[in-house]
Structure formats: C-alpha cells, structure tokens
Amino acid sequence: MKLKIVFFIFILYAAQANATEPTHRIFVSNEKGNSISVIDGKTLGVIKEIPVGKRPRDIGFSPDGSELYVALGDEDAIAVVNPVSLEVLRKFKAGSDPEAFAVHPKSGYLFISNEDAGLATIFDPVTGNKIIEIQVGLEPEGVAASPDGRYVAVTSESSNLLHIIELPDYKISMNILVGSRPRDAAFNSDSSLIYVTSEVSGDVGVIDLKTGKVIKSGKLEDKKAKPKDIVLSKDEKTLYVAGGRANKIFVLDAETLEVKKTIPVGKRTWGLAIDPAENRLFTTDGVDSQVSVIDTNRNEVIKTIKVGSFPWGVAIHD
Numbered sequence: 001m002k003l004k005i006v007f008f009i010f011i012l013y014a015a016q017a018n019a020t021e022p023t024h025r026i027f028v029s030n031e032k033g034n035s036i037s038v039i040d041g042k043t044l045g046v047i048k049e050i051p052v053g054k055r056p057r058d059i060g061f062s063p064d065g066s067e068l069y070v071a072l073g074d075e076d077a078i079a080v081v082n083p084v085s086l087e088v089l090r091k092f093k094a095g096s097d098p099e100a101f102a103v104h105p106k107s108g109y110l111f112i113s114n115e116d117a118g119l120a121t122i123f124d125p126v127t128g129n130k131i132i133e134i135q136v137g138l139e140p141e142g143v144a145a146s147p148d149g150r151y152v153a154v155t156s157e158s159s160n161l162l163h164i165i166e167l168p169d170y171k172i173s174m175n176i177l178v179g180s181r182p183r184d185a186a187f188n189s190d191s192s193l194i195y196v197t198s199e200v201s202g203d204v205g206v207i208d209l210k211t212g213k214v215i216k217s218g219k220l221e222d223k224k225a226k227p228k229d230i231v232l233s234k235d236e237k238t239l240y241v242a243g244g245r246a247n248k249i250f251v252l253d254a255e256t257l258e259v260k261k262t263i264p265v266g267k268r269t270w271g272l273a274i275d276p277a278e279n280r281l282f283t284t285d286g287v288d289s290q291v292s293v294i295d296t297n298r299n300e301v302i303k304t305i306k307v308g309s310f311p312w313g314v315a316i317h318d
Contacts, residue, residue: 030308218257
C-alpha cells in the first residue's frame with residue numbers, strides 16, 4: 001500500500017513538472033487580430049491561433065513558465081493562458097488601458113503600465129488582486145524588472161522620463177530625464193545599468209543606477225528609426241533594437257552604443273525575443289503581419305512567418 005502511495009505521489013509530481021516544462025513555442029500577440037499566434041519552435045510553423053480578447057499587446061510568462069500573461073488594452077484586463085494546453089484560463093481587471101508589463105522575477109507580480117491613467121499598477125496575477133498603484137508620468141509605456149528584483153523601471157513617453165521604482169517599498173527613487181518619447185528598457189545582469197530606447201530622438205541611452213545619470217547615448221543614424229524593443233545579449237556585448245518604421249533591426253555594441261550592423265525585416269518592426277541559446281532572434285513586423293526569424297550568428301533573416309493581424313509582442317516559452 002505504501003509503495004502505491006509513493007508511486008502515486010511520484011506520478012503526480014512528474015505530471016506537474018511536465019506541465020511547466022518548456023515547450024519551445026513562440027507566442028505572438030496580434031493587436032488587431034485579437035489573438036495569439038502560437039509558433040512551433042522546431043518547425044517554425046504556426047500551430048494555433050488563440051482568440052484571447054480585445055487589443056492584445058504585451059505578453060510574458062510567469063517565473064515558473066506555467067502561465068502566459070497578455071495585456072488586453074480594450075478590455076482593461078490581463079488574460080491568462082496555459083502555454084501547454086493553449087487554453088485561456090481566466091481574465092482579471094488590470095486598470096485602464098494596460099499596454100506593457102514586467103513580471104517580477106521573485107514575487108511573480110505584474111507591474112503594468114496604464115497608459116491612459118498615467119499609472120504603474122501592481123497586481124498579483126494568481127488572485128487578480130491589485131497590490132498598489134503608483135503615479136508616474138504621462139503615457140507610461142515600457143516596463144522592465146531588474147534580475148535581482150530590487151528595481152522596476154517604467155518609461156513615460158510624453159514626460160521623457162524613466163521612473164525607477166524601488167522594492168520592497170514600491171516608491172519611486174529616481175525620475176531620470178532621457179531621450180524624447182522613451183519606449184522600452186532592459187537591465188544588465190547585475191542590475192547596475194539600464195538601457196532605454198527613445199522613439200522620437202531615435203537613440204539608445206545607458207544609465208548608471210548608482211548615480212541615476214545617463215552615462216552614454218547613441219543615435220541610430222536613420223531618420224526613419226523609431227526604436228522600440230531592446231534586448232541585451234547574455235555576454236552583455238551586444239544590443240538588439242527594433243527600429244520601428246525603419247523596418248530594420250539595429251545591432252549595437254553595448255559598450256560604445258555604436259551600430260555594428262542593420263538587418264532588414266518587415267514593416268514597423270516592434271517586438272523582440274531571443275532564444276536561450278541566442279541563436280535566433282524573433283521580431284514582430286506589424287504592418288506585414290509577420291514574424292521575422294534572424295540567425296544571430298549571421299545577422300540575417302532566415303525565415304518569415306505569417307501570423308495574425310498587426311503583431312505587437314513576442315515571447316518564447318523556454
């Protein structure tokens with residue numbers, strides 16, 4: 001009898017573990033299609049379109065990978081999707097016009113930019129309860145959480161500010177003036193630096209979080225460039241920047257912020273995600289309703305994948 005109980009517990013544990021094992025699928029939010037496109041990571045083909053709600057934009061996973069979160073701007077809600085079964089599990093209200101969010105690496109809380117309200121709102125996605133809301137600048141957009149869990153950064157487009165929220169107090173410790181219309185941000189691995197893209201000024205800035213000062217800024221040197229998403233490589237030597245209307249990915253030296261290469265992609269490239277091995281970079285090309293797949297060793301597009309209407313965000317279940 002005891003052996004049966006032990007065996008049952010083992011099977012139950014194994015089933016739970018398998019439920020959160022990486023599927024290597026790529027999930028794409030389609031802003032005008034009101035759906036999520038699911039791409040098989042091996043074949044690079046679309047295996048399912050999930051109707052998810054009105055105006056899905058930012059997209060990301062819980063720390064354990066068991067749930068996928070999707071910001072629904074026209075429903076004032078977050079949708080929660082099972083990345084294995086591909087079922088919409090639930091939705092919870094998330095304040096006015098949620099656009100972007102970051103998942104805190106330790107608590108799993110969602111830090112959401114509520115663009116219309118000028119707020120950063122923190123929710124527990126398990127219960128759907130609001131933890132706190134924080135007044136930030138006009139039109140908050142990008143949100144990033146530091147790897148050590150100490151900071152969350154929020155960009156305010158119309159205020160040209162980067163707000164640094166310090167935890168566990170949930171207080172803004174720094175308001176840093178950056179380029180014109182900042183859109184996205186990314187921390188380095190030890191949470192000492194943060195990189196920020198600015199859409200109108202067409203540049204990337206790097207900020208020292210000890211001083212709160214912009215220590216370097218680099219122009220993309222393309223009049224059409226409207227930089228949005230930004231990804232820092234694991235060795236912290238390379239930045240990948242989505243160029244928006246320039247229809248290019250800009251590859252930058254992370255130290256000098258000089259452009260090393262540009263990679264042509266589809267129209268209005270917006271979202272970025274890189275696989276754990278950093279061999280492939282995925283971009284959402286909104287106007288073309290496609291995802292471009294870039295071989296990062298050759299820095300060239302190896303495939304384009306048709307998805308839903310106006311893809312916005314992309315996340316990899318790895």
